[in-house]
Amino acid sequence: MHLCSLDQAVEQVLARLPAHIHMGLPLGLGKPNAFVNALYARVRELPERRLTLYTALSLGRPSLGDGLQRRFLEPFVERVFADYEELTYLTDLRNDNLPPNIRVEQFFMQPGSLLHSETAQQDYVSSNYSHAARDINAKGLNLIAQLVAATPEKPIHLSLACNPDITLDLLPMIAKRRAAGETILMLGQVHSELPYMPGDAELPIDAFDLLIDEAEQRRLFSTPNMPVTLQDHCIGLHASALVRDGGTLQIGIGAMGDALAAALLARERDNAAYQALLSTLGIAAWQTLIEREGGLDGFAEGLYGCSEMFVNGLLALVEAGVVRRPADEHGALVHGGFFLGPQAFYQHLRDMPLEQRARFAMTRISFINELYGDEQLKRRQRRDARFVNTVFGMTLLGAGVADQLEDGRVLSGVGGQYNFVAQGHALEGGRSILLLRSWREAGGEVTSNLFWQYGHCTIPRHLRDIVVTEYGIADLRGQTDSEVIARLLAISDSRFQGELMAQAKDAGKLARDFQLDSRFTDNTPQRLEALRAEHGRMFPEYPLGTDFTTQEQDLLRALNWLKSKFKLSEVLELGKATLEAPGPQGYEAHLLRMGLENPQGLKEELYQRLLLAGLAASRHS
Numbered sequence: 001m002h003l004c005s006l007d008q009a010v011e012q013v014l015a016r017l018p019a020h021i022h023m024g025l026p027l028g029l030g031k032p033n034a035f036v037n038a039l040y041a042r043v044r045e046l047p048e049r050r051l052t053l054y055t056a057l058s059l060g061r062p063s064l065g066d067g068l069q070r071r072f073l074e075p076f077v078e079r080v081f082a083d084y085e086e087l088t089y090l091t092d093l094r095n096d097n098l099p100p101n102i103r104v105e106q107f108f109m110q111p112g113s114l115l116h117s118e119t120a121q122q123d124y125v126s127s128n129y130s131h132a133a134r135d136i137n138a139k140g141l142n143l144i145a146q147l148v149a150a151t152p153e154k155p156i157h158l159s160l161a162c163n164p165d166i167t168l169d170l171l172p173m174i175a176k177r178r179a180a181g182e183t184i185l186m187l188g189q190v191h192s193e194l195p196y197m198p199g200d201a202e203l204p205i206d207a208f209d210l211l212i213d214e215a216e217q218r219r220l221f222s223t224p225n226m227p228v229t230l231q232d233h234c235i236g237l238h239a240s241a242l243v244r245d246g247g248t249l250q251i252g253i254g255a256m257g258d259a260l261a262a263a264l265l266a267r268e269r270d271n272a273a274y275q276a277l278l279s280t281l282g283i284a285a286w287q288t289l290i291e292r293e294g295g296l297d298g299f300a301e302g303l304y305g306c307s308e309m310f311v312n313g314l315l316a317l318v319e320a321g322v323v324r325r326p327a328d329e330h331g332a333l334v335h336g337g338f339f340l341g342p343q344a345f346y347q348h349l350r351d352m353p354l355e356q357r358a359r360f361a362m363t364r365i366s367f368i369n370e371l372y373g374d375e376q377l378k379r380r381q382r383r384d385a386r387f388v389n390t391v392f393g394m395t396l397l398g399a400g401v402a403d404q405l406e407d408g409r410v411l412s413g414v415g416g417q418y419n420f421v422a423q424g425h426a427l428e429g430g431r432s433i434l435l436l437r438s439w440r441e442a443g444g445e446v447t448s449n450l451f452w453q454y455g456h457c458t459i460p461r462h463l464r465d466i467v468v469t470e471y472g473i474a475d476l477r478g479q480t481d482s483e484v485i486a487r488l489l490a491i492s493d494s495r496f497q498g499e500l501m502a503q504a505k506d507a508g509k510l511a512r513d514f515q516l517d518s519r520f521t522d523n524t525p526q527r528l529e530a531l532r533a534e535h536g537r538m539f540p541e542y543p544l545g546t547d548f549t550t551q552e553q554d555l556l557r558a559l560n561w562l563k564s565k566f567k568l569s570e571v572l573e574l575g576k577a578t579l580e581a582p583g584p585q586g587y588e589a590h591l592l593r594m595g596l597e598n599p600q601g602l603k604e605e606l607y608q609r610l611l612l613a614g615l616a617a618s619r620h621s
Contacts (some may be wrong), residue, residue, distance in 0.1 A: 005214050009036050010185060015142060016183060020050040023143040024136050027108060028147045029221055030163030033085040035212060040088050051101065052543070054136040056108035056413065059221045059340075063099055063113075067343045068562070068607055070209050071594045072555055080343070080547050082219045105139075106414030107132050111319055115409050120545075129308060129337075129416040130369040133169035136502050137177075141184065143168060148165035148188040148211075149196040153354055157202045158211075160361070161194045164201040165337035168364035185209045192217050195349035200363040212241045212620045222343045224547040227314065227556065228259045230532050231525075233437050233539045234281065234470035235262040235324065240475065242294040242466065243431060246301035246325060247384030250420055253311050256390050256435045257602035258300075261313030268298045268322050272288060285490075286473045293431060299547065301325055304498055306382055308368050308416040310336030310360060312345045312544050318359065327381045332361035337368050344545055359483035369419035371426055380394055384489055385430040387420035388560045389474045391458065393436070393449050396504055398464030398476050399457035406455035414458060421463050431477075432465040438523070441494045441564040448496035452503040469490070471523040485510050490520040497521070551593050558590075558614030565617075578609035582616045590615060 004012060013021065017327040021043070025031045036053075043051040061081050062400060064070045069077065092098045096119045107127045128137050160167055174184045177186045190213040207209070228236075235365065238260025243249060251257045275509040283290065290296065302324035303517050305314045309550040314334055317323040323333050339345075339362070349357060371378055391410075393401035402417055404410050424432030439448050441516035450469075467488065483506045489497055497516060504510035532539050541553065548556060584591055592596040596608040 001210050002209060003213065005549050006034055006038050006212055007034055009210050009212050011541070012185070013039060014042065014046075014049070014618065016181075016185060017142050018216070019048065019051070020140075021163070022052050022054065022140045024141050024166070025053060025055040025147045026163035026166065026338070028059060028338055029194075030338070031058070031087065032145050032147050032187070032212070033087055034216065034218070035189050036143055037085065038087045040102065043102060049101060051103075052139070053089065053102075053104045054141065055104070056089055056106050056132070056415075056503035058093075058104075058106065059110060059341075060086055060090045060094075063538070068559060068594070068611060071463060071607075072552070072559060073594070074591065076552060080222065080224055084219045084221055093117055097177060100151040101597075106413075107135075107599055109410060110342070111251070115405075115411065116355045121409055124410050124413070126410075126414060128414060128418055130366055130419050130499070133366070135164045136166070137170060137173040139279055141170070141174065142182070143185045143187065144174075145187040145189070147191045148208075149194040150192075151196040151354070154196070154198070154202065154446060156205050158190070158205055158208065159194075159196045159198065160201045160203065161197050162339045164197075164362050164568055165365040168200065169366050173238070186261055188212070190222065193220050193346065193350070195346060195357065195613060196354070197349075197360065197362040197464055198354055198358045199361050220346060221340075221344075222346070222547075223340055225258060225542045225544050226255050226426055227544055227546075227553070227560075228262065228539075228543060230528055230539060231437055232256050232259040232471045232565050233262070234528055234531075235468055236263040237278060237281060238283070238286075238470075238473050239433055239435060239468045240264050241278060241286075241296055242431065242468075243303065243386050244294050244305075244384040244429075245284055245297070245299045245305055247386060248382045249303045249305050249314075249317075249323065249428075250385070250387045250389075251311060251313055252305040252307075252389055253309055253322065254390060256437075257311060257388070257487040259545050260388060260435075261316055262540065264322050265320055265543070266538060267296070267318060271296075271298050273535070277531075277538050280531055282472065282519070286475075289473060289475050299324075299366055304381065305334035306385070308332060308336070308337040308365060308419075309408065310362065313342040315341075315345060315348060315360075316544055322328055327361075328377070330361075331359065333359045335368055335377065337360050337363065337364055337365040340493050342545070342547060351568070355480060355509075365416070369416045369423075371423060379427065383429055384425055385423065385427050386433055387430070388433045388435065389417050390435045390459045393451065393454055394434070394467060394488065395454055395457070395461070396450060396452055396488050396500060397481060397509070398455070398461040398467075398484045400464075400486070401454055401456060402458040402465075404456045404458070411481065417458060420457050421465065424465055429594055434459065434467050436464070436469050437559055438465060438469040438471060438491065439496070442564075444493065444565050448493060448498070448500065450492045450500065452507070470528060471483065471520070481509050482511065484513075486514065486516075489516060492523065493523055493525075494523040496517045497523070497604075510569060519580075522560035549593075554615060555593065555611075558611060561618045562610060562614040577613045578606060581609040581613035583610065584608070587612060587615055
């Protein structure tokens with residue numbers, strides 16, 4: 001192992017590797033940004049060299065945009081991300097400005113962030129997360145570089161911490177190639193704020209050829225908790241009733257995952273109120289399914305977590321005692337492949353004694369996302385597994401859409417979604433649960449997220465299982481096409497049921513005399529709003545905490561309302577909103593935060609009136 005500075009590490013890599021450097025970087029948090037940027041800058045100036053990066057989830061600060069969005073985001077981003085070092089290649093990728101001798105291949109992208117980058121779209125690799133190590137190795141990988149954690153308690157070890165996922169799968173592959181005489185380097189960059197995770201994630205310090213420990217310590221990237229809407233809460237509530245005590249849970253990042261965690265916390269901590277809310281929600285329509293597959297009572301035995309991403313929600317469920325069933329005699333409560341979350345999540349892990357941190361067993365992705373290899377062990381551990389993932393669209397025949405638009409542009413990637421759906425079918429007692437918002441609103445236009453057909457799918461309909469929307473649960477496993485259509489219609493928004501039903505009938509897939517049960521014809525946001533009015537405390541906007549101040553929470557609600565209701569190019573609609581806006585009384589702090597307390601000129605006056613309209617509307621909604 002060679003201890004070196006940042007500059008020395010770059011020189012060593014250039015000296016020891018061939019003209020074409022094939023560098024593998026962890027997805028998400030574990031990228032050693034300082035080293036990546038330094039190597040990128042050097043190779044850019046060396047046209048005789050080539051650099052190909054293999055990675056996923058390249059994280060960058062949110063785009064500030066302009067107008068009201070910029071006024072809101074700029075102070076927030078400065079506070080939360082502080083001196084986080086941006087990836088130079090990501091900036092160039094967004095602008096289609098990569099140097100000709102550098103390429104970036106990704107199998108998963110920060111959702112929606114690279115839709116307009118032709119370079120990123122053309123160099124996207126559609127691959128299951130569990131196959132990424134195999135595919136990257138086959139490309140000729142000769143450099144692995146990642147952030148690592150150190151602790152005085154383990155002086156001769158380092159931890160892969162947030163990202164053992166692919167690296168641990170790559171190690172035996174590169175060992176074979178090294179034995180055959182190939183030069184493949186392992187580089188680590190120590191970060192003092194990265195929680196040291198014991199267990200499989202630990203490697204002896206001499207496993208690294210190069211180790212950087214003098215680089216400037218910049219802030220780790222974080223993902224602030226976003227608000228959980230009424231729509232998302234109702235989705236989480238329905239899904240929570242499908243989780244069986246003593247079972248296994250996998251959840252993902254985002255508001256719907258947070259909503260599920262919040263509902264499971266309520267099921268455990270305030271069961272009477274939880275059951276009363278579900279009763280009002282109409283859970284009786286799925287009573288037989290819930291009795292067979294899930295439950296409404298608190299957790300006598302507790303759950304075991306097995307999730308490619310160890311998310312903030314799983315940590316909260318462990319702390320609350322919901323996730324407390326050990327996977328085996330070694331005592332791990334959660335197996336995870338990578339983690340990413342808010343700053344408070346990292347701090348919570350850092351504050352734990354090492355033996356408590358061992359409850360969260362960070363390990364290789366092949367262990368978590370596949371059944372083959374240690375299959376009997378996995379089957380014992382993963383009893384009654386519920387693999388809960390999200391989609392943004394669903395066809396009435398049961399195909400799920402999660403990663404790509406109809407025109408071929410990739411929003412994110414397949415990641416591990418297929419792996420978990422397949423496990424849901426392969427494991428005895430296992431179920432795949434896809435969460436879906438039944439409708440969306442943008443620029444005043446409301447559209448259904450359930451549709452008759454779509455030009456792409458992530459999960460093919462032969463793997464259909466359980467689908468959950470804010471209006472209920474559709475158990476699609478083993479059902480005929482006509483029954484699948486009927487069950488999905490029952491959980492779609494009533495504004496679109498007639499048209500969807502007609503399309504299915506016109507295609508000959510639904511009987512001409514089919515009528516939807518009257519229980520499902522009042523699937524409206526208004527009904528759910530009435531539910532919230534009755535059970536308000538059960539719908540916390542930030543159930544897992546937030547980085548937003550009180551004023552920022554109000555402002556975010558207002559900006560989201562404006563975005564949903566108005567196309568900012570439609571002057572007449574904007575004019576109407578500004579005319580109906582209230583005065584500034586009561587909103588002085590909000591206007592000050594946005595720099596609009598004393599508007600200068602027509603544009604700022606328009607911004608102030610729009611913001612006041614949004615604040616008033618979102619306060620009363």
